[in-house]
Amino acid sequence: MTNQIMVKMVLDTWYSKIKEADDIFNKLTDEQLQKAVVPNRNSGIYLLGHLAAVHDRMLPLLGLGERFYPQLDKAFIDEADNADTAKTPAAGLRESWKKVNEALSNRFNNLKPDEWFQKHNSVSAEDFIKEPNRNKLNVVINRTNHLSYHTGQIIFLEN
Amino acid sequence: MTNQIMVKMVLDTWYSKIKEADDIFNKLTDEQLQKAVVPNRNSGIYLLGHLAAVHDRMLPLLGLGERFYPQLDKAFIDEADNADTAKTPAAGLRESWKKVNEALSNRFNNLKPDEWFQKHNSVSAEDFIKEPNRNKLNVVINRTNHLSYHTGQIIFLEN
Numbered sequence: 001m002t003n004q005i006m007v008k009m010v011l012d013t014w015y016s017k018i019k020e021a022d023d024i025f026n027k028l029t030d031e032q033l034q035k036a037v038v039p040n041r042n043s044g045i046y047l048l049g050h051l052a053a054v055h056d057r058m059l060p061l062l063g064l065g066e067r068f069y070p071q072l073d074k075a076f077i078d079e080a081d082n083a084d085t086a087k088t089p090a091a092g093l094r095e096s097w098k099k100v101n102e103a104l105s106n107r108f109n110n111l112k113p114d115e116w117f118q119k120h121n122s123v124s125a126e127d128f129i130k131e132p133n134r135n136k137l138n139v140v141i142n143r144t145n146h147l148s149y150h151t152g153q154i155i156f157l158e159n
Numbered sequence: 160m161t162n163q164i165m166v167k168m169v170l171d172t173w174y175s176k177i178k179e180a181d182d183i184f185n186k187l188t189d190e191q192l193q194k195a196v197v198p199n200r201n202s203g204i205y206l207l208g209h210l211a212a213v214h215d216r217m218l219p220l221l222g223l224g225e226r227f228y229p230q231l232d233k234a235f236i237d238e239a240d241n242a243d244t245a246k247t248p249a250a251g252l253r254e255s256w257k258k259v260n261e262a263l264s265n266r267f268n269n270l271k272p273d274e275w276f277q278k279h280n281s282v283s284a285e286d287f288i289k290e291p292n293r294n295k296l297n298v299v300i301n302r303t304n305h306l307s308y309h310t311g312q313i314i315f316l317e318n
Contacts, residue, residue, distance in 0.1 A: 002276065006165045009297045017304060038197050038315045117161060138168045141300070145172060145307040152311035156197045 003113040010116075010137050011108060014144045018101055021051070021151045025097070028157050030090040037153045042081045044157050045088055047150050049076035052097040055104060058143060061121050062136050064107040069096050111136075162272040169275075169296050170267060173303045177260055180210070180310045184256070187316050189249040196312045201240045203316045204247055206309050208235035211256040214263060217302060220280050221295050223266040228255050270295075 025033075025048060033044035042050075053072035059065050075085050116137040119128040128134055184192075184207060192203035201209075212231035218224050234244055275296040278287040287293055 002165075003161055005276070005291050005294075006161075006296075009292045009294075009300060012292065013300050013304060041315065117164070132164050133168045133171065135164075135168075137165075141168055141172050145176060145304055148304040148307040149311035152308035153315075156200065156312075 003117065007113045007116050007137060010140050010144070014140050015105070017144050017147050017151065021147060021154070022101075024151065024154050024158065025094065028154075032157050032159075033090050034086055035157060036081075037156045042153070043086055044154055045090060045093065046076065046081035046085045047154050048090070048093045048097055049085065049088060051147060051150060052093060052100055053077050054143065054146060055100045056096070058104060058139060059100075059107070061139060062107075063121055064104070068100060068103070072096065162276065166272045166275050166296060169299050169303070173299050174264070176303050176306050176310065180306060180313070181260075183310065183313050183317065184253065187313075191316050192249045193245055194316060195240075196315045201312070202245055203313055204249060204252065205235065205240040205244045206313055207249070207252045207256055208244065208247060210306060210309060211252060211259055212236050213302065213305060214259045215255070217263060217298060218259075218266070220298060221266075222280055223263070227259060227262070231255065 028044060033048060036043050037047070049072055053069065053076045056067045056069045056072065059067045075088065079085075117132070117135045119125065119134060120136050120139050123131070123134040187203060192207060195202050196206070208231055211228065212235045215226045215228045215231065218226045234247065238244075276291070276294045278284065278293060279295050279298050282290070282293040
């Protein structure tokens with residue numbers, strides 16, 4: 001029962017922050033996304049691709065299947081924002097962002113409360129015995145904060 | 160046992176995000192804090208006062224005692240950033256921010272795992288029966304995301 005409540009607390013927050021980011025991205029035109037959120041910092045395009053890539057990586061990390069877009073990592077995780085990123089068409093990234101979050105949502109729904117407290121795939125079985133907090137639900141807590149951090153930045157692209 | 164793990168997950172994230180914000184605020188000079196994070200948006204001073212006020216309000220919300228700085232609300236919660244805010248001395252706000260977070264930390268340490276799953280003070284006993292997720296730990300999850308959101312903004316004041 002308590003596990004179920006905890007999972008609800010974490011997932012409700014995740015979904016509300018996804019919706020908050022979605023609402024901003026949907027309001028922004030492709031032209032607005034090309035702009036840097038602050039002069040000489042990341043563009044909206046970069047942050048959209050970055051968030052899509054980070055969320056895509058959650059699929060294998062949580063044992064929820066193969067990822068869809070490993071090709072996003074080079075431009076949106078390994079490298080900083082650059083002139084090439086700005087040329088990436090927004091439409092494709094918007095679609096990736098949507099598809100990844102829908103896939104996560106569908107697969108989250110199939111996990112039983114207790115499964116959320118199992119280890120994620122970046123921690124060894126040995127370490128997990130000592131640190132049972134390194135479980136799947138903790139990944140969602142961390143990624144929700146990562147999303148909030150960048151949402152605080154993309155909001156600056158709104159007029 | 161699972162309650163204890165869940166509390167650790169949430170509080171570890173809280174403390175790591177407090178540290179992240181602290182590190183940025185400590186690096187910024189009072190002069191840098193006077194600047195807007197983005198032209199025509201909130202100043203560093205405003206965000207520091209805003210975060211101190213919001214965290215101060217967590218004390219009564221979580222049943223952990225009276226708050227220290229109710230006078231912060233007018234300038235840093237009720238009103239938007241304005242010319243008067245910019246005149247607030249940074250030193251006092253830095254002190255409030257530090258004191259509030261230390262008080263929260265001390266009182267968090269005295270709560271037993273099960274107490275985190277009790278209702279917070281903005282939900283009625285009736286509603287809490289239907290929505291047991293509206294507990295004290297959930298307040299920390301939400302405020303951690305609020306902090307992450309604004310940390311994504313104050314980082315822009317660093318050179």
